[in-house]
Amino acid sequence: xxxxxxxxxxxxxxxxxxxxxxxxxxxxxxxxxxxxxxxxxxxxxxxxxxxxxxxxxxxxxxxxxxxxxxxxxxxxxxxxxxxxxxxxxxxxxxxxxxxxxxxxxxxxxxxxxxxxxxxxxxxxxxxxxxxxxxxxxxxxxxxxxxxxxxxxxxxxxxxxxxxxxxxxxxxxxxxxxxxxxxxxxxxxxxxxxxxxxxxxxxxxxxxxxxxxxxxxxxxxxxxxxxxxxxxxxxxxxxxxxxxxxxxxxxxxxxxxxxxxxxxxxxxxxxxxxxxxxxxxxxxxxxxxxxxxxxxxxxxxxxxxxxxxxxxxxxxxxxxxxxxxxxxxxxxxxxxxxxxxxxxxxxxxxxxxxxxxxxxxxxxxxxxxxxxxxxxxxxxxxxxxxxxxxxxxxxxxxxxxxxxxxxxxxxxxxxxxxxxxxxxxxxxxxxxxxx
Amino acid sequence: xxxxxxxxxxxxxxxxxxxxxxxxxxxxxxxxxxxxxxxxxxxxxxxxxxxxxxxxxxxxxxxxxxxxxxxxxxxxxxxxxxxxxxxxxxxxxxxxxxxxxxxxxxxxxxxxxxxxxxxxxxxxxxxxxxxxxxxxxxxxxxxxxxxxxxxxxxxxxxxxxxxxxxxxxxxxxxxxxxxxxxxxxxxxxxxxxxxxxxxxxxxxxxxxxxxxxxxxxxxxxxxxxxxxxxxxxxxxxxxxxxxxxxxxxxxxxxxxxxxxxxxxxxxxxxxxxxxxxxxxxxxxxxxxxxxxxxxxxxxxxxxxxxxxxxxxxxxxxxxxxxxxxxxxxxxxxxxxxxxxxxxxxxxxxxxxxxxxxxxxxxxxxxxxxxxxxxxxxxxxxxxxxxxxxxxxxxxxxxxxxxxxxxxxxxxxxxxxxxxxxxxxxxxxxxxxxx
Numbered sequence: 001x002x003x004x005x006x007x008x009x010x011x012x013x014x015x016x017x018x019x020x021x022x023x024x025x026x027x028x029x030x031x032x033x034x035x036x037x038x039x040x041x042x043x044x045x046x047x048x049x050x051x052x053x054x055x056x057x058x059x060x061x062x063x064x065x066x067x068x069x070x071x072x073x074x075x076x077x078x079x080x081x082x083x084x085x086x087x088x089x090x091x092x093x094x095x096x097x098x099x100x101x102x103x104x105x106x107x108x109x110x111x112x113x114x115x116x117x118x119x120x121x122x123x124x125x126x127x128x129x130x131x132x133x134x135x136x137x138x139x140x141x142x143x144x145x146x147x148x149x150x151x152x153x154x155x156x157x158x159x160x161x162x163x164x165x166x167x168x169x170x171x172x173x174x175x176x177x178x179x180x181x182x183x184x185x186x187x188x189x190x191x192x193x194x195x196x197x198x199x200x201x202x203x204x205x206x207x208x209x210x211x212x213x214x215x216x217x218x219x220x221x222x223x224x225x226x227x228x229x230x231x232x233x234x235x236x237x238x239x240x241x242x243x244x245x246x247x248x249x250x251x252x253x254x255x256x257x258x259x260x261x262x263x264x265x266x267x268x269x270x271x272x273x274x275x276x277x278x279x280x281x282x283x284x285x286x287x288x289x290x291x292x293x294x295x296x297x298x299x300x301x302x303x304x305x306x307x308x309x310x311x312x313x314x315x316x317x318x319x320x321x322x323x324x325x326x327x328x329x330x331x332x333x334x335x336x337x338x339x340x341x342x343x344x345x346x347x348x349x350x351x352x353x354x355x356x357x358x359x360x361x362x363x364x365x366x367x368x369x370x371x372x373x374x375x376x377x378x379x380x381x382x383x384x385x386x387x388x389x390x391x392x393x394x395x396x397x398x399x400x401x402x403x404x405x406x407x408x409x410x411x412x413x414x415x416x417x418x419x420x421x422x423x424x425x426x427x428x429x430x431x432x433x434x
Numbered sequence: 435x436x437x438x439x440x441x442x443x444x445x446x447x448x449x450x451x452x453x454x455x456x457x458x459x460x461x462x463x464x465x466x467x468x469x470x471x472x473x474x475x476x477x478x479x480x481x482x483x484x485x486x487x488x489x490x491x492x493x494x495x496x497x498x499x500x501x502x503x504x505x506x507x508x509x510x511x512x513x514x515x516x517x518x519x520x521x522x523x524x525x526x527x528x529x530x531x532x533x534x535x536x537x538x539x540x541x542x543x544x545x546x547x548x549x550x551x552x553x554x555x556x557x558x559x560x561x562x563x564x565x566x567x568x569x570x571x572x573x574x575x576x577x578x579x580x581x582x583x584x585x586x587x588x589x590x591x592x593x594x595x596x597x598x599x600x601x602x603x604x605x606x607x608x609x610x611x612x613x614x615x616x617x618x619x620x621x622x623x624x625x626x627x628x629x630x631x632x633x634x635x636x637x638x639x640x641x642x643x644x645x646x647x648x649x650x651x652x653x654x655x656x657x658x659x660x661x662x663x664x665x666x667x668x669x670x671x672x673x674x675x676x677x678x679x680x681x682x683x684x685x686x687x688x689x690x691x692x693x694x695x696x697x698x699x700x701x702x703x704x705x706x707x708x709x710x711x712x713x714x715x716x717x718x719x720x721x722x723x724x725x726x727x728x729x730x731x732x733x734x735x736x737x738x739x740x741x742x743x744x745x746x747x748x749x750x751x752x753x754x755x756x757x758x759x760x761x762x763x764x765x766x767x768x769x770x771x772x773x774x775x776x777x778x779x780x781x782x783x784x785x786x787x788x789x790x791x792x793x794x795x796x797x798x799x800x801x802x803x804x805x806x807x808x809x810x811x812x813x814x815x816x817x818x819x820x821x822x823x824x825x826x827x828x829x830x831x832x833x834x835x836x837x838x839x840x841x842x843x844x845x846x847x848x849x850x851x852x853x854x855x856x857x858x859x860x861x862x863x864x865x866x867x868x
Contacts, residue, residue, distance in 0.1 A: 076823060077815035081767035114808040218761075277754035278822075280763040307822035308809045317751060320711035321758075327652075329714040333515035374548040375742045375826075377854045378861030381511035388712075388741035389510060392809075393827035420811045427812030 002049050004028040004402060005042055009054035009368060010382065013358040014061050014342050017335045020382065026059060028364040031176070031402030036358055050404065056372045057396060058382060060338070061356050062121025062365040063311035064345030067249040067270035067299025069127045069149075071107030073114065074099070074427050075304040084217065084279055092304060098430050104129040105136060106422045111309060112140040113414045118310045118392035121365040121400045124247065124270070124299070124349055126184040126211055130167050138175040141405045141413045143365060145247075145349045146171065147184025147211040152195030161198055168206045177363075178401055180350065182247065187213040188232045189220050196239055209245035209267060209350055212236075215258070216250035217281050233258035242266060245350055249299065251289070252282040259285065263292035268348020271340070273318040275301030287322045287331040297345030310392045315341040319387065334387035368397040436483050438462040438836060439476055443488035443802060444816065447792040448495050448776050451769045454816065460493060462798040465610070465836030470792055484838065490806045491830060492816060494772070495790050496555025496799040497745035498779030501683040501704035501733025503561045503583075505541035507548065508533070508861050510737040518651065518713055526738055532864050538563040539570060540856045545743060546574040547848045552744045552826035555799040555834045558681065558704070558733065558783055560618040560645055564601050572609040575839045575847045577799060579681075579783045580605065581618025581645040586629030595632055602640045611797075612835055614784065616681065621647040622666045623654050630673055643679035643701060643784055646670070649692070650684035651715050667692035676700060679784055683733065685723070686716040693719065697726035702782025705774070707752040709735030721756045721765040731779035744826045749775040753821065768821035802831040 004027075011024040013036065025042040027035035035042050045051075079091035099107075104127065115123055122143035125133055130148045137144040148167050150160035164183050172181040183206075185191040185199045191212075203210055215221050215232040224232045233254060236242065242265035249270040251262060262269055271286050286296055298318055300309045318340070319332040332340075346356030355365045369386060373394055376385040398406040405413055438461075445458040447470065459476040461469035469476050479485075513525035533541075538561065549557055556577035559567055564582045571578040582601050584594035598617050606615040617640075619625040619633045625646075637644055649655055649666040658666045667688060670676065676699035683704040685696060696703055705720050720730055732752055734743045752774070753766040766774075780790030789799045803820060807828055810819040832840040839847055 074812065075814075076810075076812065077818035080815070080818045080822065081764055083763060087763075110808060110811060117808060274754060277758040278763065280757045280761050282761070283758060303823070307818060308825075310809065310825065313747065313750075313825075316747075317754070320708060320751070321755075323714045324711040324717060324755075327714050327716070329517060329521075329712065330515055372854070374544060374551060374850065374854060375744065376510075377544060378508065378510065378858045380509075380861060380865060381514070384511035384514045384741060388514065389737070391742075391744065391747075391825050391827060393825060416808065420806070420808060424812045427814060431814060 001030050002402065003044065003047055004399070005045070005048045005051045006054050006059055006366070006368070007051060009057050009059035011036065011358055012058055012060040012382065014339060015357055015359060017383070026358060026366065028399070028402045031363055033358060033360055033362050033364045036360060052397065054368050057368040057370050058386065059358060059366055059368055061342040061358055062367045062398065062400065063119050063341050064297060064349065064356065065115065065120045065123040065300055065309065065311055066247070066268065066297035066345045066348050067272055067301055068111070068123055068125055068309065069302035070111035070123065070125050070133065071099070071104045071127055072302030072304045073110040074103060074107040074423060074430060076307050078304065078431060080307070095430055101129040101132050103426050103430065105132040106419065106426055108133045108136040109140070109414065109419045110423045112136055112142050113411060113416060113419055114309045115142065116140070116398050116406050116411050117395070117409070118312065119367040119395035119398060120309065120311050121367065121398060122349070122351070122355060124211065130163070131170065134171040134174070134179055137179055139413065141400050141403055143178040143355065143400055145180045145182055147182045149184045149186050150191065150199065151186045152191035157195060161202060165202060165206065168208055172208065176401060182209040182211045184211045187216070187220065188224050188235055193239055196241065200240060200244060203244050209247065210241065211247045212249065214248040214251050215253040218253055221253035231255055231258050233261050237261050237265065247348055250276065250281070250284065252276055252284045254285060259289055259292055263289060263294035266294065267350060268295045268297055270299040270348060271296050271318055272299045272301040273321045274314055275305040277317070277321065279305050283321060283325045286318070287326045295344055295347045296340055297348035298341050311341055312390055312392050316388060334384045337387050338383060364399055364402040366399045367395050369394050370396045435464050436836065437478065437481055438833070439479070439482045439485045440488050440493055440800070440802070441485060443491050443493035445470065445792055446492055446494040446816065448773060449791055449793060451817070460792060460800065462833070462836045465797055467792060467794055467796050467798045470794060486831065488802050491802040491804050492820065493792060493800055493802055495776040495792055496801045496832060496834065497553050497775050498731060498783065498790060499549065499554045499557040499734055499743065499745055500681070500702065500731035500779050500782050501706055501735055502545070502557055502559055502743060503736035504545035504557065504559050504567065505533070505538045505561050506736030506738045507544040508537060508541040508857060508864060510741050512738065512865060514741070529864055535563040535566050537860050537864065539566040540853065540860055542567045542570040543574070543848065543853045544857045546570055546576050547845060547850060547853055548743045550574070550576065550832050550840050550845050551829070552746065553801040553829035553832060554743065554745050555801065555832060556783070556785070556789060558645065564597070565604065568605040568608070568613055571613055573847065575834050575837055577612040577789065577834055579614045579616055581616045583618045583620050584625065584633065585620045586625035591629060595636060599636060599640065602642055606642065610835060616643040616645045618645045621650070621654065622658050622669055627673055630675065634674060634678060637678050643681065644675065645681045646683065648682040648685050649687040652687055655687035665689055665692050667695050671695050671699065681782055684710065684715070684718065686710055686718045688719060693723055693726055697723060697728035700728065701784060702729045702731055704733040704782060705730050705752055706733045706735040707755045708748055709739040711751070711755065713739050717755060717759045720752070721760045729778055729781045730774055731782035732775050745775055746824055746826050750822060768818045771821050772817065798833055798836040800833045801829050803828050804830045
């Protein structure tokens, strides 16, 4: 049995705004949180395999990135500030067409390195060559929800279904339970109804959820409306998609009925504020969705449209964008926003019984933040300082599934220099092959 | 004569998108940039007082924060997520009413510490007890444009005019030329026409510019329209304000004529995207203002409404917000946004002949950014990596007016621990006195 103790931290359990423990202790045994309490309250101090002294640091649940395409780190800065279709057809798709499975491995490795260093302990990924991604998750110690992206209209549509089934069989529940697999039909405009039928049959057979992009752009909204006489959400609903646990990414362009459907029927919605802003896709009506009772998590999307995987930056942009777009400074207050980045993200991924809180009985995905920084001084309000002033370099230590993955900014499971060198070399090759 | 040399850096001169020098050298003599060139090109290598080896780092002009209230670091996290008037009347103003000149000194010291650590070399401040602010600027080595905030409708209105005059006489051009003083009438709704007349007379007499908040909220826009039959900008124009060099902060609520006036007549506009978002004030039409030829810089506003002084975060939010609000991903591209945070900021403050570029004949306000970080890998595009992916902890070294102010993250002019302890203690006292 491995036993790990954090002492001296201010614990932001995320069980509620007042559930903050000063100078607290967190005991972890075999990856489980078995005790959360006051100083000196954890049993068996002398039996510990490791004790982390965390004076002046805040312990909180790790961030959950509800929507990304991790290997797209290879494309970071490759194409920016362009109209969407030109960006995709001239730059992104040709580059992606040259990616090998080894490229995916190293691009995902870089993404995991960046995510760990910025406090993300779990991410939801949709891309190609997913067994490589699963290997990276296993090696780096991260937690992940993985989907093979499936484009029904592409020649690879059938192969993608087979790949997805294999991914579920090979990897669902693997890496000591840190990997969950979902099916990833790309979007309603790339997956026609007959293809989505196949996806739903597969989901029923394999008993897994569905991860899909929905209503990301105005063009998609209008095209689907023209083609099917229904909005994207109502189109998917009429096909029966929401009978399955569905994570819907983006959800920018919605009417009132769409919002009600999502609030009542979707497992979760991934809000990607920076990507939606940078691509000028629009502003998701998150404040209204929350009013209706929807479960909303936060995602960075891929680094081609962000351009980083920094969840602190993302949650802050997400809060501020809702305030200005609703003309109401009270929406998405600091604590609510941190919930979206932790426990609500876990709920969106079907992991709400496992991670997202610092609570006995949960798996131990915990980050330590050093708040003794000029930009978090004074300490009037810990929650506001983290949500509105912290930056990702303040995250000192990361524990995932009860294992130390980063200690005092040193990532223990990844060779940082090697990964950056590999990616730099591969990115250069991929860019020059155009 | 002091001689300082930077070697091995990639130099982003900000003289144009192609004006990037790999492995370059920057020579600084007595605070002036006297040479910018290729490796080995700087004369007199063996005469240097200091040589900074900057391999793998990017040298660029320091960020210019065009609008803040530095001492408000004391209020960081004190009140968030509230409606504007309740926030001001219940929380901000009572707290501010308790501030002493010593509080201002330490609050500003913390702000300078935070700004230096996040790569800001020059800031534009409007607040009270400005001689204390000037002392901090002198001690910390920063560059600043200082204004005594003047509220015409307040009992302190007359005293503020006298204070402002004294500030000009005591501090304009001081601290080895690093301090410029402007007059700071707060806003059209707090400074009636007869008061603004006095301000303009004083500006003419002292030959200084004017720093004013304009059209920050919809309420202000409507109130001024009701009271004077003119929009805030047209009201100020009719009073003759724009005959002076005017820095107009916020400029969120504008009609077409307002935009044309500002583009043609204002020295500069300070765009404060995060504060405008967080307070739900609205979105300044910056893309349109730029189209019309306006000079626009970027400001953080005070930390009560931001909640940090991080210019990288601010410029990124500023770019993304314009893209989404204009539904055009091409506006405010990466390089243009970095210009706003450097040379255009300098122009807004009347310092365009002195700072904002790495160029012979300019004063040496330079930052070094370590781009060898996972979140800036790969290096497809240096400019995009800085504008869209860097974070403030990547800034390693800061030179202001040719003097080293931070070297490898250690601020040389400020006792970091002492400042944080002082501010924490004062903030606690100020909060508990309510």
